[in-house]
Structures are given as structure tokens and as C-alpha cells.
Amino acid sequence: MNKNHKGGGMASRGVSRPMSKQSGENNNDNNGKEDGGMNRDMMLKMHHKQTLWVYWLIIILGLWLAISPLTFSYSKDIVQPSGGRELWLSDVYRVLIMQYSDVICGILLMILGWRSLTPNRPVTIWLACFIGIWLNIAPLVFWAPTSMIYLNDTIVGVLIIALTILIPGMPNMISYMKMGSSVPPGWTYNPSSWPQRWIMIALGFMGWVVSRYLGAFQLGFIDEVWDPFFGESSMKVLNSDMSHSLPVSDGALGALAYTFEFLMGWMGSPTRWRTMPWMVTFFGILVIPLGLVHIFLVISQPVIVGEWCTFCLLAAAIMLPMIPLEFDEVIAMGQHMVQAKRRGDNMWHVFWKGGEPFEKNEDERTTAIMQLPNKPLEVFKSSVWGMSVPxxxxxxxxxxxxxxxxxxxxxxxxxxxxxxxxxxxxxxxxxxxxxxxxxxxxxxxxxxxxxxxxxxxxxxxxxxxxxxxxxxxxxxxxxxxxxxxxxxxxxxxxxxxxxxxx
Structure with missing residues (x-):
């Protein structure tokens, strides 16, 4: 085996995992070979072998989910949404649907996990990922009758997403990933570097914690929401006609959005502005237009409801800096798409599988994220390049x-x-x-x-x-x-x- 390959070639790690040497992705692509001549198919098999534990864990989580209705009572101590909200389905169906959902999803995860033990099955892995997404959505849509169901499904769902496309990297990306530049042409920094994404991940997690708290109240899992400034106004906002106009809990919906924002912050390599335009596009949509809608709904509360909600304001305040922090990555991706179109590339292929670089460079300016304990100020400065405060x-x-x-x-x-x-x-x-x-x-x-x-x-x-x-x-x-x-x-x-x- 090539000595350099032992140290950190693409096959030796998940493509999405932050590394100390971000330039490790700038090796030349020589007729489908990487790292001293190793064929991409061989790299794919080696990578799959090293991450085999991931797919066994998917099988185990599938079994856990399938037997959950036997382990926990789905119909004991059913809670009702706050504020006397009327639901679109009865308690009997809330329980029945969640039971069937968990059993079916568990069985499917065991089947898909077993199939994923064989390499080169990206469709199977993506299907498992979508099940993880569904597990985060189902308790929201069907108003999980107990807090245990909500907790179990969302935690298992997040783990499945992480095990399918985050820890091992995007399915089969090693087969087509284009090596090359880390910094967009004409730019002075890399908007997809790990420090740039670290702050987005941290903000996404903070927003998830706040929104999950608000959602827990609306779903009926807790009896009140603490507000240090406006007293009972928060509960009036969360139980208002404005809030009840949605068929689901808007607090839990915010938690769902922050869940995806947190997870998508980990997705892809530090060159994802070029190698994963589709992902940057979806992440940008989630953060920018949907984030603006979230903020506008919060600031309209005193006008529509006549009350303020501290934690609602906090959730909006967390979302606000994420918007300018994400704009630069979206623009870098758009610039690459424009340049690829001018070159005559297949835009459909570039959007879904990335494009060839326009120059060869390395990101020598960014402080590696692993230096955070020793150089926190330098890492923070790297994370906010592109923002200034006149x-x-x-x-x-x-x-x-x-x-x-x-x-x-x-x-x-x-x-x-x-x-x-x-x-x-x-x-x-x-x-x-x-x-x-x-x-x-x-x-x-x-x-x-x-x-x-x-x-x-x-x-x-x-x-x-x-x-x-x-x-x-x-x-x-x-x-x-x-x-x-x-x-x-x-x-x-x-x-x-x-x-x-x-």
C-alpha cells in the first residue's frame, strides 16, 4: 500500500470529516487514479471496508426501532397539545400510526443496512437516509402522543442520517469527486472551510435547543414555558391563533429546520462549494429564505398577537447571523456554476456531481479547526471572514x-x-x-x-x-x-x- 495513502487519502476517511490538513483533497486526478496511482474503485472498496461498522449499526438501530412498540407503551399517558388545539386525527390514530411507522421503518432499516454491507450501493444508503429524515418528520406531522416517541424517533433519525451520509461521507462520492482548488477563483478565503462551517454548526445546535423547548410545550410534553422578561406572554404567543393556524407545532417545526441545518453543516468536504452544488443550494434555501420567513414571523408577533416571547426572539436572533454567514458559500457555488456554463460543461452533471476546477490552489490561510483549543481567536477569525462591522x-x-x-x-x-x-x-x-x-x-x-x-x-x-x-x-x-x-x-x-x- 502506498505510504501516503495510509496517512489520509480519500479512501481512508469519510469525505465529510474535518481533517487537520484540508489540502489533502487537492491531489491531482490522473485518469481516475488518486494517491499514487490507486484506482478509484479500489479506494471505494477500501473506504467501505473501513466504515463497515456504520452499516452494522444501522441494522442495530433498525432492530431497536422495530421493537420499540413492544418495549414502550405508545398509548399510556397520552398528552394533548397546549392551548386546547384541535388535531386533525384522533388519539387512537396518533398511537396506531406512530406504531406502524416505527415498526415499518425499523424493518426497512434492517434490510437496507444489510444490503449496505455490500459496497457500491448508493441508492440503498440514500433510502436509509430518507428514512432517518422521515423519523424526524413523523412525530411532528402525527403529533407524537408521548414524549418518549418524539425523543426516540428524532434521536434515531438523526443517528441514521449521520451514519449514512455524514460519518462515511456522501455515498460513492469517491468515485466521482473532482480534485482541485479549495479557494474559489478570485476569492481571498474559502467559504466552505471547516471554521466557516463550525460557527454555522454551533448556531444550528443552539437554535435546535431553543426551538425544541418551545415545541415541547406546544406538543404537550411540558406544562409551561419559562420567560424571564415577558412572563406568561410567551405561552400566549405559542397558543395564539397565529400559532394554531399551522397544522403542526411551529416550535417543533423550527426544531426540525434547525436539525437539518445542524446536520447539513457537516456535509461535504471543504470544497463543497464546487463539488456539491446541490447540497449548498438546499442548505442555502433552508438558511436564507426560510430563515427570513422565520424571523419575519417572530417580529410580527407584537403586531398580530400583541405579546412578546423571549425564546422566540432568541431563536430568531440565532438565525439572523446565519444568513450572511451562508450567503458567501451560496455565491461561490453560483460563481462556479456560471463559469462551468461558460466553459460548456453539462450543468445537470455539475449541479449533482460537482465540476472540474478552474485552477489549482490550496487553502493556506485558514486556521485548521483542530487548532481551536490552542488558537481559538484565530479559528474564530477564520469563521467570520466575509463579515465586517462598519x-x-x-x-x-x-x-x-x-x-x-x-x-x-x-x-x-x-x-x-x-x-x-x-x-x-x-x-x-x-x-x-x-x-x-x-x-x-x-x-x-x-x-x-x-x-x-x-x-x-x-x-x-x-x-x-x-x-x-x-x-x-x-x-x-x-x-x-x-x-x-x-x-x-x-x-x-x-x-x-x-x-x-x-
Whole structure:
């Protein structure tokens, strides 16, 4: 065996696993051979042999799931959703469906795990992965009748996803992965490096913890939600008509989204902006548009419900920095797709299997994630490349927070139109300012001009404001408009996207 191959070639590890030498993926592709001439088929078999324990564990988890209805009572101490919410199916069917779901999924996992013991069966592995996804969705859709069912299914589901596409790497990716550059052409950093993803993984986990707590209340597993600032307002929000308008628990739905965001942070190599465009696209959709929807729903609570919820605000605050942190990876992927199209590549193939690099380079700037205990500051700096905080955006964020609290300062009821103007404009100013700290979307700061105008003019057009609040709106709005004009500092380069950083 080639000596270098023992040390860390692609066949010796899961493609998604963070390594100390990220340049290990920059070996040349010579007619389908890697690491000193070893054929990719041989590498695939070797990798499968070294990760064989994964598929045995899938079989074991399948057996555990299949016998769960025999081990735990699915019909004892059934809980009801909070707030007297009416469900779309009866308790009998809630129990019956979850029993059948777990038994069938368990049997399928045993079959698929057994088939996966034979190498080169990517479809089988993907089917097992989809079962793991379903196990996270089923307790939400069918309103798990007990907390044990919810816990069992979601934990087993996460483990199955990790065992199929995270720990061993994407199925058969060794067979077609294109070696080459780590840093996008014209860029000064790698937006898919492990430090860049580490902070996304950490934020995703924090959001999962918060949302899972809110979901546990709505599902009926706990009787109350602690709120250090707004008292019982949180439970009023979680049991409001706005919340009940969804057929599922919105808190548990948020936990599901954060689960996928956390797991997708681990997926792929540090070159996934080039080798896995499909995954970066789905991750971007999950974080950016769906994240914005989540944030907008939270900041609309005082307008629609008339109450605040501390942990709802915390979940939105966790999601907010994830949006600019993910934008750069999406743009790098889009740049690669544009360049591949210009070169005449098959776009369908590039999207699903990655494309050939346009240059050969290594990421020599990023501090390896394994240095986190010894060099935490350097790793953190590497994780936020692409973001900067101009004083203008920093002050705009502070002014947005002031606008949020202005109605309370001037004793204006939260249910008045004047308060709604300040709450929405202030919250959106914070959202726009923080997102615009991402250099690649710095032009988004111009949206603050509209928000500033709304603050300056809006209170004068309603009859439930007072003079002090209206004058405050003019001052805050004028300052926000003024601060939205300068671009501020930009530290990095973004290749084809540089012309849009304005």
C-alpha cells in the first residue's frame, strides 16, 4: 500500500470529516487514479471496508426501532397539545400510526443496512437516509402522543442520517469527486472551510435547543414555558391563533429546520462549494429564505398577537447571523456554476456531481479547526471572514433596537398603530443591518432607507401617536437613512461578485 495513502487519502476517511490538513483533497486526478496511482474503485472498496461498522449499526438501530412498540407503551399517558388545539386525527390514530411507522421503518432499516454491507450501493444508503429524515418528520406531522416517541424517533433519525451520509461521507462520492482548488477563483478565503462551517454548526445546535423547548410545550410534553422578561406572554404567543393556524407545532417545526441545518453543516468536504452544488443550494434555501420567513414571523408577533416571547426572539436572533454567514458559500457555488456554463460543461452533471476546477490552489490561510483549543481567536477569525462591522451598520443596529423600545418609553400601548410602526421598522432595521454586515450582500443596507422613511413619516399619519414619539421617529429615521449611504469597510475579495459589493 502506498505510504501516503495510509496517512489520509480519500479512501481512508469519510469525505465529510474535518481533517487537520484540508489540502489533502487537492491531489491531482490522473485518469481516475488518486494517491499514487490507486484506482478509484479500489479506494471505494477500501473506504467501505473501513466504515463497515456504520452499516452494522444501522441494522442495530433498525432492530431497536422495530421493537420499540413492544418495549414502550405508545398509548399510556397520552398528552394533548397546549392551548386546547384541535388535531386533525384522533388519539387512537396518533398511537396506531406512530406504531406502524416505527415498526415499518425499523424493518426497512434492517434490510437496507444489510444490503449496505455490500459496497457500491448508493441508492440503498440514500433510502436509509430518507428514512432517518422521515423519523424526524413523523412525530411532528402525527403529533407524537408521548414524549418518549418524539425523543426516540428524532434521536434515531438523526443517528441514521449521520451514519449514512455524514460519518462515511456522501455515498460513492469517491468515485466521482473532482480534485482541485479549495479557494474559489478570485476569492481571498474559502467559504466552505471547516471554521466557516463550525460557527454555522454551533448556531444550528443552539437554535435546535431553543426551538425544541418551545415545541415541547406546544406538543404537550411540558406544562409551561419559562420567560424571564415577558412572563406568561410567551405561552400566549405559542397558543395564539397565529400559532394554531399551522397544522403542526411551529416550535417543533423550527426544531426540525434547525436539525437539518445542524446536520447539513457537516456535509461535504471543504470544497463543497464546487463539488456539491446541490447540497449548498438546499442548505442555502433552508438558511436564507426560510430563515427570513422565520424571523419575519417572530417580529410580527407584537403586531398580530400583541405579546412578546423571549425564546422566540432568541431563536430568531440565532438565525439572523446565519444568513450572511451562508450567503458567501451560496455565491461561490453560483460563481462556479456560471463559469462551468461558460466553459460548456453539462450543468445537470455539475449541479449533482460537482465540476472540474478552474485552477489549482490550496487553502493556506485558514486556521485548521483542530487548532481551536490552542488558537481559538484565530479559528474564530477564520469563521467570520466575509463579515465586517462598519460603524454605520453597528449604529444602525443600535438605532433599530432603540426604535423597538421607543413606544414603551413614551407609554404607547403595544396594540396601537404607532407602536406597530416602531416595532416593525425597528426590528427590520436590525435585520437588514446585521445581514448587510456580510460583505457579499452589503448593498442590502439600502433597504434601511425605506425603513428610515417609514419611521420618520409613519407616526404622523396615525392618530394614536404623540408628539414626542413622532419627533423621535423623525430623528431615528433620518439617522438610519444617513447611515445607510456609506458602504463601509470591505476586507475580502469575491471574484466575479466583486462588482456587486457596493
Amino acid at each position: 460603524w454605520t451598520l453597528g449604529i444602525s443596529t443600535a438605532l433599530g433596537i432603540v426604535a423597538l423600545f421607543a413606544p414603551a418609553i413614551f407609554n404607547i400601548s403595544i396594540e396601537t398603530n404607532a407602536a406597530h410602526i416602531f416595532h416593525l421598522s425597528g426590528a427590520l432595521t436590525v435585520v437588514v443591518s446585521v445581514i448587510s454586515m456580510g460583505e457579499i450582500v452589503r448593498a442590502g443596507r439600502f433597504l434601511n432607507i425605506l425603513l428610515g422613511l417609514t419611521l420618520a413619516i409613519g407616526p404622523w399619519l396615525v392618530n394614536d401617536s404623540n408628539l414626542s414619539l413622532s419627533i423621535t421617529g423623525v430623528v431615528l429615521g433620518a439617522l438610519i437613512i444617513f447611515l445607510s449611504l456609506p458602504r463601509g469597510i470591505v476586507k475580502e475579495k469575491y471574484g466575479l461578485w466583486d462588482k456587486y459589493v457596493r
